Amino acid sequence: MEYPKKVMRRAELEEMGIAKAYLMRIYREYGSPVAYKLNPHSKRKNSPIVFDTEELTKIQARGA
Secondary structure (H helix, E strand, O other), X not given: OOOOOOEXXXXXXXXXXXXXXHHHHHHHOOOOOOEEEOOOOOOOOXXXXXXXXXXXXXXXXXXX
């Protein structure tokens, strides 16, 4: 799958048809270089989750 940007937010990927549950499973993997919070140490509770689309493509190719 081709992605328009190198780093995309979860909501953008959901709009492209990728399931939220699948994206959240990838985000929750321990030590995952694929997904991370944009600003995890701020006082803001709802920092957006972003995905490195190159790494996401590799995971999708693996069939995970």
